[in-house]
Amino acid sequence: xxxxxxxxxxxxxxxxxxxxxxxxxxxxxxxxxxxxxxxxxxxxxxxxxxxxxxxxxxxxxxxxxxxxxxxxxxxxxxxxxxxxxxxxxxxxxxxxxxxxxxxxxxxxxxxxxxxxxxxxxxxxxxxxxxxxxxxxxxxxxxxxxxxxxxxxxxxxxxxxxxxxxxxxxxxxxxxxxxxxxxxxxxxxxxxxxxxxxxxxxxxxxxx
Numbered sequence: 001x002x003x004x005x006x007x008x009x010x011x012x013x014x015x016x017x018x019x020x021x022x023x024x025x026x027x028x029x030x031x032x033x034x035x036x037x038x039x040x041x042x043x044x045x046x047x048x049x050x051x052x053x054x055x056x057x058x059x060x061x062x063x064x065x066x067x068x069x070x071x072x073x074x075x076x077x078x079x080x081x082x083x084x085x086x087x088x089x090x091x092x093x094x095x096x097x098x099x100x101x102x103x104x105x106x107x108x109x110x111x112x113x114x115x116x117x118x119x120x121x122x123x124x125x126x127x128x129x130x131x132x133x134x135x136x137x138x139x140x141x142x143x144x145x146x147x148x149x150x151x152x153x154x155x156x157x158x159x160x161x162x163x164x165x166x167x168x169x170x171x172x173x174x175x176x177x178x179x180x181x182x183x184x185x186x187x188x189x190x191x192x193x194x195x196x197x198x199x200x201x202x203x204x205x206x207x
Contacts (some may be wrong), residue, residue: 006031033049077108081099127170
């Protein structure tokens with residue numbers, strides 16, 4: 001990793017923050033990207049605050065990384081929106097569907113499109129997409145999230161087919177429940193739906 005340039009999205013908190021810090025510890029030059037500048041600034045790495053659910057936001061993230069740090073070797077596509085605000089499919093707000101696909105799938109496509117060509121020219125690159133176990137096993141009240149994470153698996157496979165012959169790898173990770181701010185919101189929403197409480201026990205876990 002020493003000297004490699006890494007772009008990590010969703011890098012202000014949770015999985016993205018920890019991945020960025022691990023890459024930096026290993027010697028990479030890391031740019032983190034998300035929408036909230038205050039969270040990004042607290043990490044202590046180079047950052048860009050922008051909306052990765054837009055083509056313009058993705059282009060800004062890539063151009064700023066290249067301008068400040070150099071050609072991008074590694075992209076960790078970790079940003080996303082959860083399913084806490086979703087409803088049963090026949091009650092689903094179409095705008096929720098569109099927003100989820102825009103952030104969780106359109107953004108990753110734009111980031112891949114903007115970075116993989118250069119990686120192929122240099123004959124080195126690594127892309128890691130954070131999908132979810134929901135990408136393989138659907139969750140209730142989560143049609144948009146499930147579809148977006150399944151689509152992300154397909155995108156990762158397609159990028160691997162296109163870029164693999166040039167020394168570029170593309171993989172997806174499928175985390176289950178990870179205790180992040182987004183997961184906490186989902187837990188609270190689910191508890192409200194079921195009419196139960198979310199209590200913190202002495203061991204630090206919730207039940």
